[in-house]
Amino acid sequence: GESVGLHLPTLSVQEGDNSIINCAYSNSASDYFIWYKQESGKGPQFIIDIRSNMDKRQGQRVTVLLNKTVKHLSLQIAATQPGDSAVYFCAEISGNQFYFGTGTSLTVIP
C-alpha cells in the first residue's frame, strides 16, 4: 500500500527563521498533495495544496515544493512565528484515497 512519511518527527526553529518540513511519498500516480497544520486539541487546518503537474506553489509565508523525480514534498514557512508551532501533516491523494503522514512537530523558540 501507499505510505507517506516524514523525514523528521520534530523541528525547532528560532522565531524569524525559515522552517522547512519534508515529506516523502511512495505513489507516483498521486495527483494532489496537501499540507495541513494541526494545533493541539484541534482538527487539521488546510495550509496549501499542489497538483502533480506543478513543481512549486506559494501562499502567504508558505511555499510548497514538489519533486516528482524523488517523490518528495516540502513545506517552507518564511519568518516563522510562535503561532506556527503545531504539527504539520502532508497528505497524498490518489483518486478518492487520502494518505497522511504521522506529522512533524514544529516548535518555534521565541
Add this chain to the structure above:
Amino acid sequence: GAGVSQSPSNKVTEKGKDVELRCDPISGHTALYWYRQSLGQGLEFLIYFQGNSAPDKSGLPSDRFSAERTGGSVSTLTIQRTQQEDSAVYLCASSRQGTGYEQYFGPGTRLTVT
C-alpha cells in the same frame, strides 16, 4: 460562517457497547469525509461521501464500522461492539465538492473505550 461541528467532543464507553458520532458539515459542501487519528499516528481515511453517489467505504477497518449521511448533510459514524483499539480521535471534514478541493475539519470526537 459556521465551520464543521462534531458531537460529542468526548465519549467514554465500555467495551462491547455501540457508539454514534455525529458530524455537521459546512452548509453547501457536497463532500464529507471521516478519518481516525490514533495517538502518535497520522490520519487514517475511513469513508467518503460525495453528493448522492454511493460512499467510498474502502477505509472502514471492519464491518463494525458504518456511516450514513442523511439528506446530503449530517453524517453519523456508528461503531458497533466497540473494542479498546477503537479508541482514537474521529475527525470529520467537508469540502465544497469532491476530492481536490480544500477540506475543512471539525474539532473531532475523542473516543475512549474502557
